[in-house]
Amino acid sequence: MKPFRKNVLAVAVGFALSGFPALSSAATDPDLKALREEIAQMKQAYEQRIDALEKRLSQAETATNEKTARAEAKADQAQAVAQQLAAQPPAAQPTQSNAFNPEISMILQGAYNNLKQDPNAYQITGFVPTLGDVGPGTRGFSLGESELTISANIDPDWRGTAIASLKPEGGVAMENAFFQSLGLGNGLSVKGGRFFSGIGYMNEQHAHAWDFTDAPLAYKAFLGGQLGDDGVQIKWLAPTNMLLEFGAEAGRGRAFPGANDNKNGVSQGTVFAHLGDDIDVSNAWRIGVSLLRSSPDNRAYNDVSSTGAAVSDSFNGKSRLWIADGIWKWAPEGNSTVTNFKLQGEYFQRKEDGTLSSNSLAGICAGACVNGYDSEQSGWYLQGVYQFMPHWRFGLRHDALSYGTVNIGLVNSGFLNAADFPLLAAHDPKRNTAMLDYSPSEFTRFRLQWAHDNSGIGATDNQLFLQYIFSLGTHGAHSF
Numbered sequence: 300m301k302p303f304r305k306n307v308l309a310v311a312v313g314f315a316l317s318g319f320p321a322l323s324s325a326a327t328d329p330d331l332k333a334l335r336e337e338i339a340q341m342k343q344a345y346e347q348r349i350d351a352l353e354k355r356l357s358q359a360e361t362a363t364n365e366k367t368a369r370a371e372a373k374a375d376q377a378q379a380v381a382q383q384l385a386a387q388p389p390a391a392q393p394t395q396s397n398a399f400n401p402e403i404s405m406i407l408q409g410a411y412n413n414l415k416q417d418p419n420a421y422q423i424t425g426f427v428p429t430l431g432d433v434g435p436g437t438r439g440f441s442l443g444e445s446e447l448t449i450s451a452n453i454d455p456d457w458r459g460t461a462i463a464s465l466k467p468e469g470g471v472a473m474e475n476a477f478f479q480s481l482g483l484g485n486g487l488s489v490k491g492g493r494f495f496s497g498i499g500y501m502n503e504q505h506a507h508a509w510d511f512t513d514a515p516l517a518y519k520a521f522l523g524g525q526l527g528d529d530g531v532q533i534k535w536l537a538p539t540n541m542l543l544e545f546g547a548e549a550g551r552g553r554a555f556p557g558a559n560d561n562k563n564g565v566s567q568g569t570v571f572a573h574l575g576d577d578i579d580v581s582n583a584w585r586i587g588v589s590l591l592r593s594s595p596d597n598r599a600y601n602d603v604s605s606t607g608a609a610v611s612d613s614f615n616g617k618s619r620l621w622i623a624d625g626i627w628k629w630a631p632e633g634n635s636t637v638t639n640f641k642l643q644g645e646y647f648q649r650k651e652d653g654t655l656s657s658n659s660l661a662g663i664c665a666g667a668c669v670n671g672y673d674s675e676q677s678g679w680y681l682q683g684v685y686q687f688m689p690h691w692r693f694g695l696r697h698d699a700l701s702y703g704t705v706n707i708g709l710v711n712s713g714f715l716n717a718a719d720f721p722l723l724a725a726h727d728p729k730r731n732t733a734m735l736d737y738s739p740s741e742f743t744r745f746r747l748q749w750a751h752d753n754s755g756i757g758a759t760d761n762q763l764f765l766q767y768i769f770s771l772g773t774h775g776a777h778s779f
Contacts, residue, residue, distance in 0.1 A: 401451035404772035406507045408443030412436050416760040423520050423754045425702040425726035426676065427614065428600040429555040431523020435513065435752070435762050442467035443766075446474065446505065448774070456482050462505075474527070486536040496526040497534070497546050498571050498589035499645055500624040508777045510641070510684045511734055512748045512764045515698040517647045517678035520728075521620055523555035526591070528567060541576035542585065556618040556649075558595035567593040575779070584627045585779060591620040604659045605718035612720070614672060616653010622646070626779075637689055644681040650674070655707060659719050668715065670708025677701045682732075690739055696732040728754040742770040 450460040462475040477492030530550025537543035552567030575585030599613040626643040655672035680698030736746035752760040
């Protein structure tokens with residue numbers, strides 16, 4: 300008998316005997332026999348109950364052990380399957396129709412312009428016409444250029460972007476179409492295709508991100524409004540606490556100051572560097588310096604001779620443009636949603652030397668008169684924009700150009716006179732601009748702008764613009 304059973308029986312017998320002390324001493328033999336039988340019955344009943352309890356306990360232990368064993372077996376099986384799947388190459392997945400899902404956005408722009416001077420006669424006197432987008436636009440209501448942007452990651456290493464400019468008069472121009480690296484490491488990045496150059500501060504920004512309706516005079520006179528080229532760009536971001544970035548570009552010079560030369564090799568190149576940091580939680584700054592070198596071949600523009608005849612002039616040579624830029628931003632405690640202020644400016648200096656030809660005296664010069672040409676000119680702008688309450692901003696800008704020194708060999712030699720080059724007449728253009736804009740959201744902006752423009756000799760222009768800008772779809776964040 301198991302110890303548990305013996306202990307229980309002993310307790311039961313002791314209890315029974317203790318309950319009948321008197322009977323034990325005075326009982327007769329029949330009584331003792333009956334008592335013994337009763338005790339035997341009690342013993343048998345207790346043994347049966349104990350046997351039943353032990354049987355139930357054994358069954359419960361067996362069931363628990365079986366469940367544990369099954370759980371362990373399932374876990375071992377799952378681990379084996381996982382190891383087998385990990386060792387096998389991933390199965391090819393069927394291509395879905397929406398597997399390539401690019402980011403698509405559209406910028407809608409338009410304006411109402413009230414201009415004192417005829418915009419068809421607009422010029423920046425004293426500076427070679429860039430043939431770029433430098434005029435103030437048309438009078439009355441007009442639809443600005445709309446930008447359609449498609450971009451997406453091509454694979455883990457490359458990203459592609461295409462920006463088509465939809466002209467209001469009809470037609471489509473490919474403004475940007477480039478690829479750029481995502482994971483070269485060591486702070487390096489590469490971009491190739493058609494893109495806005497990284498020189499200066501504003502050049503790389505799209506027009507809808509500018510703080511004024513149009514570009515400063517220096518951008519118009521020296522870059523045709525904005526420099527874009529076909530080529531390749533490489534940047535290096537130094538692993539420092541403050542921003543330290545270096546970049547270089549090589550292109551074919553398809554736009555001013557280039558001449559879209561039909562030749563092999565590189566006709567235009569840039570180098571630039573940017574440095575910036577936070578002063579504290581409320582202030583941040585960035586400065587930069589850039590150099591643009593171009594070798595235009597037959598960069599032509601139209602002019603009017605002293606007799607009123609239409610003539611064509613052409614420059615061949617070298618062009619070098621230096622740009623220094625700086626910007627300071629302030630937002631109390633780094634929160635720009637209520638109030639903030641931005642002060643930015645850029646200084647341009649250009650040197651050109653080569654030859655200038657004109658067909659003013661084609662008969663005398665056997666087709667064209669050619670002589671030396673060199674110039675050194677400069678320009679700058681300074682602007683400040685203050686957000687005085689949520690959604691509302693006010694800005695002022697002053698920009699100016701310095702005629703500097705311009706030597707025209709055909710004039711110095713006496714073949715022609717200065718009146719045969721009216722677009723290059725000595726003049727220092729200036730302009731003052733004020734603007735007020737309202738942005739109910741990050742996707743919408745309405746702007747009122749007024750400018751007093753003295754770009755042309757004797758053609759002071761008072762310009763009033765009412766502009767709208769709407770952004771549809773996904774659009775990336777703008778640069779600092």
